[in-house]
Amino acid sequence: MASYKLLLLPGDGIGPEVAAGMQVVLEALKETGLATFETETDLVGGCALDAHGSPLADATLQRAKDADAILLGAVGGPKWAGVAYENRPEAGLLRLRKELDLFANLRPAICYPALAEASALKRELVEGLDIMIVRELTGGVYFGEPKEITVLKDGSKRAVDTQVYTTAEIERIAHVAFDLAGKRSGRVASAEKHNVMKSGVLWKEVVTKVHAEHYADLQLEHILADNCAMQLVRRPKQFDVLVTDNLFGDVLSDIAAMLTGSLGMLPSASLGAVDAGGLRRALYEPVHGSAPDIAGQDKANPIAMIGSLAMCLRYSFGLGDAADALDGAITDALSGGARTADIAGEGTNPIGTRAMAAAVADAL
Amino acid sequence: MASYKLLLLPGDGIGPEVAAGMQVVLEALKETGLATFETETDLVGGCALDAHGSPLADATLQRAKDADAILLGAVGGPKWAGVAYENRPEAGLLRLRKELDLFANLRPAICYPALAEASALKRELVEGLDIMIVRELTGGVYFGEPKEITVLKDGSKRAVDTQVYTTAEIERIAHVAFDLAGKRSGRVASAEKHNVMKSGVLWKEVVTKVHAEHYADLQLEHILADNCAMQLVRRPKQFDVLVTDNLFGDVLSDIAAMLTGSLGMLPSASLGAVDAGGLRRALYEPVHGSAPDIAGQDKANPIAMIGSLAMCLRYSFGLGDAADALDGAITDALSGGARTADIAGEGTNPIGTRAMAAAVADAL
Ligand SMILES: CC(C)[C@H](C(=O)O)[C@@H](O)C(=O)O
Numbered sequence: 001m002a003s004y005k006l007l008l009l010p011g012d013g014i015g016p017e018v019a020a021g022m023q024v025v026l027e028a029l030k031e032t033g034l035a036t037f038e039t040e041t042d043l044v045g046g047c048a049l050d051a052h053g054s055p056l057a058d059a060t061l062q063r064a065k066d067a068d069a070i071l072l073g074a075v076g077g078p079k080w081a082g083v084a085y086e087n088r089p090e091a092g093l094l095r096l097r098k099e100l101d102l103f104a105n106l107r108p109a110i111c112y113p114a115l116a117e118a119s120a121l122k123r124e125l126v127e128g129l130d131i132m133i134v135r136e137l138t139g140g141v142y143f144g145e146p147k148e149i150t151v152l153k154d155g156s157k158r159a160v161d162t163q164v165y166t167t168a169e170i171e172r173i174a175h176v177a178f179d180l181a182g183k184r185s186g187r188v189a190s191a192e193k194h195n196v197m198k199s200g201v202l203w204k205e206v207v208t209k210v211h212a213e214h215y216a217d218l219q220l221e222h223i224l225a226d227n228c229a230m231q232l233v234r235r236p237k238q239f240d241v242l243v244t245d246n247l248f249g250d251v252l253s254d255i256a257a258m259l260t261g262s263l264g265m266l267p268s269a270s271l272g273a274v275d276a277g278g279l280r281r282a283l284y285e286p287v288h289g290s291a292p293d294i295a296g297q298d299k300a301n302p303i304a305m306i307g308s309l310a311m312c313l314r315y316s317f318g319l320g321d322a323a324d325a326l327d328g329a330i331t332d333a334l335s336g337g338a339r340t341a342d343i344a345g346e347g348t349n350p351i352g353t354r355a356m357a358a359a360v361a362d363a364l
Numbered sequence: 365m366a367s368y369k370l371l372l373l374p375g376d377g378i379g380p381e382v383a384a385g386m387q388v389v390l391e392a393l394k395e396t397g398l399a400t401f402e403t404e405t406d407l408v409g410g411c412a413l414d415a416h417g418s419p420l421a422d423a424t425l426q427r428a429k430d431a432d433a434i435l436l437g438a439v440g441g442p443k444w445a446g447v448a449y450e451n452r453p454e455a456g457l458l459r460l461r462k463e464l465d466l467f468a469n470l471r472p473a474i475c476y477p478a479l480a481e482a483s484a485l486k487r488e489l490v491e492g493l494d495i496m497i498v499r500e501l502t503g504g505v506y507f508g509e510p511k512e513i514t515v516l517k518d519g520s521k522r523a524v525d526t527q528v529y530t531t532a533e534i535e536r537i538a539h540v541a542f543d544l545a546g547k548r549s550g551r552v553a554s555a556e557k558h559n560v561m562k563s564g565v566l567w568k569e570v571v572t573k574v575h576a577e578h579y580a581d582l583q584l585e586h587i588l589a590d591n592c593a594m595q596l597v598r599r600p601k602q603f604d605v606l607v608t609d610n611l612f613g614d615v616l617s618d619i620a621a622m623l624t625g626s627l628g629m630l631p632s633a634s635l636g637a638v639d640a641g642g643l644r645r646a647l648y649e650p651v652h653g654s655a656p657d658i659a660g661q662d663k664a665n666p667i668a669m670i671g672s673l674a675m676c677l678r679y680s681f682g683l684g685d686a687a688d689a690l691d692g693a694i695t696d697a698l699s700g701g702a703r704t705a706d707i708a709g710e711g712t713n714p715i716g717t718r719a720m721a722a723a724v725a726d727a728l
């Protein structure tokens with residue numbers, strides 16, 4: 001039986017609660033005898049800063065490198081609003097992404113039938129929605145240099161961020177998008193601002209080339225990022241796979257997530273390149289944040305975190321059947337009426353984080 | 365009677381049609397004896413490139429500088445997809461914005477009651493929506509240097525765009541936002557990514573300072589741009605004035621526009637600083653684009669362009685009453701049942717661009 005080493009980084013806010021919920025499901029999974037999972041737990045984000053003076057200790061980074069996969073809860077909160085830029089909780093997450101070269105961020109935006117009513121959009125526009133956003137995660141304005149604030153002679157300041165993309169960076173994320181599309185509807189939309197940004201010009205050029213050379217049988221559409229945001233609101237089902245850069249991906253994936261009405265339900269995968277041995281580094285985390293306002297109250301929805309485990313089974317360990325079973329258990333728990341507060345309709349009685357996790361584990 | 369010099373730049377695609385519609389209304393306005401308007405017409409965008417080899421001829425720029433206000437239709441279209449980056453139609457518009465220092469882009473997102481049903485969002489979420497987006501328009505990644513694509517030794521490429529903001533640039537746009545908020549609900553939301561971008565850090569710092577020093581009686585909220593995009597979809601009415609940078613403003617204002625269900629109805633103003641004589645340069649244009657697919661078919665909705673004239677009366681000429689009358693005429697025409705194809709519900713018979721403009725002129 002295969003054995004996998006998981007590094008669990010619960011993080012801040014509701015992170016520890018949803019991670020605990022996920023672990024209940026992981027235990028249930030172990031009982032099925034499918035695989036063995038060895039779990040280590042460590043700190044990231046604000047809690048790591050409090051404990052070690054850094055939002056990602058070097059020892060934790062090393063553990064992350066040694067693990068077969070990482071499961072992360074969430075980072076950040078008002079408690080650390082005043083800390084130096086270099087020490088903010090998010091810096092821990094960004095360092096993980098960069099150091100492990102997790103360049104491909106997969107964010108499925110799925111509208112669960114039971115929850116279509118929870119969307120701000122009209123039901124018919126979102127029912128059955130299933131978009132896969134492929135966001136470049138280790139380049140662009142997030143990491144480009146210079147990135148600095150300088151003080152001018154008159155005492156005023158000048159801030160600079162730099163968006164950089166190379167051919168190679170765009171090529172590899174384009175491959176991820178097209179490979180995924182090949183297993184889905186075969187349609188890719190690529191979003192940039194080539195009418196304003198040189199990185200957009202290169203983005204469009206490279207994606208076009210990768211398509212023509214390797215995936216001519218798939219359908220490629222170029223769309224301006226501002227129009228893409230509009231179209232996501234107007235007619236989201238026109239999209240299947242949507243590939244875009246780090247910053248546009250940050251915004252567009254959040255829009256897509258919100259459309260589904262199920263923000264607390266959406267997982268994500270951040271993948272590295274496949275190495276010579278066929279392995280790839282990977283981190284899985286919910287799309288939602290640390291939600292400090294409800295932290296510690298057994299209110300958070302653990303499904304995004306549990307779904308992240310399902311993505312981990314699928315993408316890191318090739319356990320497609322187990323992933324399907326877990327996704328099915330989530331659907332079953334929902335169909336059975338289990339609802340945390342964020343997805344409970346009017347007049348229904350919400351259950352807590354623990355009860356929701358138990359419902360999924362039972363369904364499994 | 366005051367006399368004003370207007371420069372009309374119809375541009376490409378549906379630009380000429382909606383501009384013609386606007387002129388019908390302008391004639392009606394002249395008849396009211398309110399003011400005299402002298403109109404010159406010139407080229408911008410693709411049509412200017414075709415005629416002069418540049419999307420904005422120097423002579424046109426000079427005319428723009430000499431005018432009291434500019435009314436622009438739209439630029440761009442597939443015809444010019446292959447032209448060099450420097451010559452693309454959008455470059456004409458961007459040059460106008462930059463050379464005239466039109467740093468404050470005001471984009472009202474208003475949901476017309478008659479059209480609430482046309483929104484992708486549920487009626488109760490958008491009915492009565494009235495957001496004023498204040499977008500910085502002459503800074504950020506649109507104009508920062510370096511902005512280039514270089515070829516590396518191995519033949520691959522590297523593209524760079526640079527986001528730059530100075531204290532002064534942020535201060536002046538913050539003042540515009542707070543001044544507007546003071547005449548509205550008194551609430552400003554400021555969107556950036558201070559958790560990732562140094563320009564976001566400076567943005568937040570400067571907006572906070574301007575607020576504390578000059579507008580402490582108003583309410584200021586800082587929101588991350590990705591969360592802002594989400595919140596616009598989830599609960600748009602939580603926003604009143606929303607101030608943000610050039611690139612986030614591009615995306616967020618398009619989302620807000622789409623929410624209203626009335627993209628073809630939304631005007632915008634791009635304002636310069638008030639000079640010593642109390643005058644300010646200004647350009648007014650619809651939020652919608654050149655819509656080449658319906659160009660030349662008398663199908664386009666001229667209301668955004670007519671509304672841009674109303675904004676011109678209000679912001680450039682201080683003719684608030686005339687602007688109100690014009691806005692009222694738009695509402696009346698809609699209440700009277702006039703609908704172009706983009707806003708016609710099922711089973712209703714849409715009218716053309718000319719008929720819609722006539723309906724507004726009549727209502728005036
Ligand atoms: C926490 C933050 C740095 C992060 C980002 O901007 O990438 C988050 O918004 C995300 O989308 O994962």
Ligand SMILES: CC(C)[C@H](C(=O)O)[C@@H](O)C(=O)O
Nearest residue numbers: 195196226440454457458614
């Ligand atoms: C046409 C284009 C250059 C422009 C922009 O990106 O600013 C447009 O999208 C807008 O919002 O006015």
